[in-house]
Amino acid sequence: MRGAGEQSRAEWLESQGIELSAEEELPEDPYMARERWRGVRPPARQRPREDRLRRFLEYDGKVLA
Secondary structure (H helix, E strand, O other): OOOHHHHHHHHHHHHOOOOOOOOOOOOOOHHHHHHHHHOOOOOOOOOOOOOHHHHHHHHOOOOOO
Protein backbone atom coordinates (compact mmCIF):
# COMPACT_ATOMS: atom_id res chain seq x y z
CA MET A 1 0.00 0.00 0.00
CA ARG A 2 1.52 3.25 -1.08
CA GLY A 3 1.12 6.51 0.78
CA ALA A 4 0.20 9.82 -0.91
CA GLY A 5 3.84 10.84 -1.38
CA GLU A 6 4.84 7.47 -2.77
CA GLN A 7 1.86 7.44 -5.14
CA SER A 8 2.72 10.85 -6.62
CA ARG A 9 6.37 9.85 -6.95
CA ALA A 10 5.35 6.62 -8.71
CA GLU A 11 3.09 8.58 -11.08
CA TRP A 12 5.91 11.02 -11.87
CA LEU A 13 8.43 8.23 -12.52
CA GLU A 14 5.96 6.46 -14.80
CA SER A 15 5.30 9.73 -16.67
CA GLN A 16 9.06 9.91 -17.28
CA GLY A 17 9.02 6.44 -18.82
CA ILE A 18 10.54 4.65 -15.84
CA GLU A 19 8.85 1.32 -15.14
CA LEU A 20 8.37 0.40 -11.52
CA SER A 21 8.46 -3.14 -10.20
CA ALA A 22 5.54 -4.61 -8.28
CA GLU A 23 5.21 -3.63 -4.65
CA GLU A 24 6.97 -6.02 -2.26
CA GLU A 25 6.28 -6.97 1.32
CA LEU A 26 8.70 -5.67 3.92
CA PRO A 27 10.88 -8.40 5.44
CA GLU A 28 10.15 -9.30 9.04
CA ASP A 29 12.34 -7.55 11.58
CA PRO A 30 14.06 -10.24 13.72
CA TYR A 31 13.99 -7.99 16.81
CA MET A 32 10.25 -7.35 16.51
CA ALA A 33 9.57 -11.05 15.89
CA ARG A 34 11.51 -11.96 19.05
CA GLU A 35 9.69 -9.29 21.08
CA ARG A 36 6.31 -10.48 19.83
CA TRP A 37 7.05 -14.05 20.98
CA ARG A 38 8.62 -12.96 24.28
CA GLY A 39 5.23 -12.39 25.92
CA VAL A 40 3.73 -15.64 24.65
CA ARG A 41 3.83 -18.44 27.17
CA PRO A 42 3.31 -22.08 26.30
CA PRO A 43 0.14 -23.60 27.75
CA ALA A 44 0.50 -25.13 31.18
CA ARG A 45 0.94 -28.89 31.24
CA GLN A 46 -2.21 -30.71 32.16
CA ARG A 47 -1.52 -32.96 35.11
CA PRO A 48 -3.77 -35.94 35.63
CA ARG A 49 -6.32 -35.13 38.30
CA GLU A 50 -5.57 -36.94 41.52
CA ASP A 51 -8.60 -39.01 42.40
CA ARG A 52 -8.36 -39.48 46.17
CA LEU A 53 -11.62 -41.37 46.49
CA ARG A 54 -10.61 -43.92 43.84
CA ARG A 55 -7.24 -44.37 45.52
CA PHE A 56 -8.86 -44.73 48.94
CA LEU A 57 -11.27 -47.40 47.70
CA GLU A 58 -8.50 -49.20 45.81
CA TYR A 59 -6.27 -49.52 48.89
CA ASP A 60 -9.07 -49.81 51.48
CA GLY A 61 -8.42 -52.81 53.68
CA LYS A 62 -4.92 -53.39 52.34
CA VAL A 63 -1.93 -53.01 54.62
CA LEU A 64 0.99 -51.28 53.01
CA ALA A 65 4.35 -52.62 54.08
